[in-house]
Amino acid sequence: MPDNNDKTEILCDQVLRACSSKTPLAIRSGNSKLFYGRDVQGEPLPLDEHNGILSYKASELVITARSGSRISDIESALDEHGQQLAFEPPCHSDQSTIGGAIACGLSGPARPFHGAARDFVLGAKIINGKGELMQFGGQVMKNVAGYDVSRLMVGAQGTLGVLLEISLKVLPKAEAETTLAFEIDAVEGHKMLRGWLIDGHPVTASCHYQGVLSVRLSSTENSISNAHRKMGGEVVANDLWQQLRHQSHPCFEQANLWRLSLPPAAVIHNEDDQLIEWGGALRWKVSNNDLFEQAQRLGGHATRYNINSSPAQENSSDEIFQPLQAGMLAIHKRIKHALDPNNILNPARLYKEL
Template identity: 40%
Template structure:
């Protein structure tokens, strides 16, 4: 992998935009530009800011520049039989670490390995004034500013331009396989509850009357789990497609809504159940009222993941107090609202 540190040039570009009061759109691989609102501003590419800053396999931590393609990083980690600690979605080979962190989505491993923000130990960013700032650390015991670092995850680039990130790693599983079981949702949910914490499950998704279960770990433990789970051998690519938002369910014909609800919430037609029950993907065109009503009934959250009129925004209304707090954070990090203006909210 080539190594190129463009931090100073990127900071200078942001500083010039701040002085002029002109917005900029932060672009990495460009594979996630359809998520969130349509931002305004001149594109500023971080794709050339690539490379490994620091990697000690014994510490299970890597510090990587934001423009680095996820695939290139995983190739390097694989040489040490290591991997990122969570499923990091990518839409094609050009998807970058910075883009993944900015959007903040986590793949099917979420209930078992934690969220993407949980794997972030520290970041280096360019603030909206063009200042280079560092939050967090590069080792597990150094957690100063850890919460600030995690704020960058899922902020859609509106709080800072990500330069580098220190990420937690894990050992790569010896073996991995998928089991498919034909069940109704109540039976599938009951089975997942029985297996929770007892079996090496790293993914569980229910769609079209079939429960897909991913087992991963040491060979003997996976073999023992296979006998308990039963079912038929499934396709290994199923969970890769789920992670990367590919496959028939993600066809662009309808709006695709993402809901976070309790795992015991009932199944709805045209719904895919992921994260062992807590994430629901719902295909629905037109009025989003049923989605928001379902989320409110189960005290959950809802957002449009794909499709729809991007100018209307993908999120359900936010409580005024929460919005005010978020606005204060935005003002502190990007006082002239030049970073990805409009990507999250119209005034941002």
């Protein structure tokens, strides 16, 4: 029986044609993360119809799916076996696909505790900018044959290759989950949190917002109640974490929002409108000025993050992502050239120069 959801051939042909005519391609899937990058002017390359789960065995902790598969479909398949995408990729709509999630490389509240999108990628089938179909990595937990090209795709937003299939490590869900809330300011709250982390409490998410520190514990029932006894705090509903994961929390509706990824212990100020996740390592802040310098000074980087605005225009001088230092930009260009010599894959999506 022909597999109508396998568009590999059509997609390869289109990339091949675009390569010979040097036509830029705008890679699209669920279209839910257009805001996360610069606008791409090009012939659309749609991936949403290239979908379907190709293999999933719960005992392997591995799922392989076509890039256009919706995250919601993947999660329902995993849910049947009590498993999850442990990096909690944000879905900005129910159209969000696994290809988009991996291409953008965003991860949710569990990131410092379970790992990021890139940590769970085991292998990928891609089309490079020359229209060549290639496979890297695999479906096993450990694989050090060749350079890690599949992880290189994570966060590259299609500029290095069109993602066709992705193999991901999945994890069992914890037996139980509880959220504890503490009324405390950001500075003191994070001191307390650092202590709990060193003590090895089963923390899998944290959030400080408007004078309340919320901490998620995931483990067995006994282990959670022990931790609760030692940590104190009030048990509250768990729905905060879904709002943070999918970025539907009111914080994300603000204009001029910035995402700051910093060393967790970078200096914290008590500010009302700031939301802090990841044990201090991820901070959301409103600012009319760009925060690139500030973030760099603190040892991290900043991203302009406006979910409700349209992507920055092609010729806009406003960077979305932290500008790269000259040496890094040079190596980025050479890597781009190695995979997409004619610069046809999502050109300038990340940076004008790529």
